[in-house]
Amino acid sequence: MDTKTCTKCGETKPLEMFSKDPRRADRGGLRPHCKACVAAASAAYRAANRGKVKAYRAARYAANPDKEKACRAARRAANLDKEKACRAARYAANPDKEKARKAAYRAANLDKEKAREAAWRAANPDKVKAKSVRDANEVSRNYAANLLRLPVADLTDELHEAYKEYLLTKRAAKALTQAMKGLNHVD
Ligand SMILES: [Zn+2]
Numbered sequence: 001m002d003t004k005t006c007t008k009c010g011e012t013k014p015l016e017m018f019s020k021d022p023r024r025a026d027r028g029g030l031r032p033h034c035k036a037c038v039a040a041a042s043a044a045y046r047a048a049n050r051g052k053v054k055a056y057r058a059a060r061y062a063a064n065p066d067k068e069k070a071c072r073a074a075r076r077a078a079n080l081d082k083e084k085a086c087r088a089a090r091y092a093a094n095p096d097k098e099k100a101r102k103a104a105y106r107a108a109n110l111d112k113e114k115a116r117e118a119a120w121r122a123a124n125p126d127k128v129k130a131k132s133v134r135d136a137n138e139v140s141r142n143y144a145a146n147l148l149r150l151p152v153a154d155l156t157d158e159l160h161e162a163y164k165e166y167l168l169t170k171r172a173a174k175a176l177t178q179a180m181k182g183l184n185h186v187d
Pocket residue numbers: 006007008009010011033034035036037
């Protein structure tokens with residue numbers, strides 16, 4: 001196996017651990033630092049220059065919004081699974097922070113979020129229907145709050161549990177009555 005020694009960390013690694021660099025065609029066409037060192041250096045740079053990186057990205061976006069949008073969409077499409085995994089990991093590591101972040105984003109972008117949700121609902125009628133059936137079956141928080149005419153945020157866990165028990169009991173009683181009617185039915 002062909003190897004090369006990284007001039008940064010000094011480790012000797014297989015060639016595929018080094019990125020190509022056409023400007024160094026005379027020296028093997030590879031970058032002198034291994035991929036791990038390059039990634040570490042750019043992460044460190046980003047961390048040390050957060051404001052600068054943000055400003056640079058914003059400027060790039062402002063100069064060519066359509067191109068940037070297309071790039072972002074392509075990157076997202078290419079890394080859908082990775083993004084999903086990242087998001088799930090981020091959420092698992094800090095659920096309260098993520099919830100707060102999402103709520104803050106939602107509050108700041110209410111119209112946009114509402115439009116996005118409406119579009120999603122229009123595009124996914126089956127999922128919407130399945131969810132509403134599930135909500136009703138499980139007496140979800142949203143479902144209970146809606147029936148109680150309360151904002152979801154005002155529905156305490158105690159009230160939700162009590163109402164859920166009440167509704168499920170009522171449903172069971174209704175089903176029992178129906179079944180008994182069937183038994184007593186004489187033609
Ligand atoms: Zn290295």
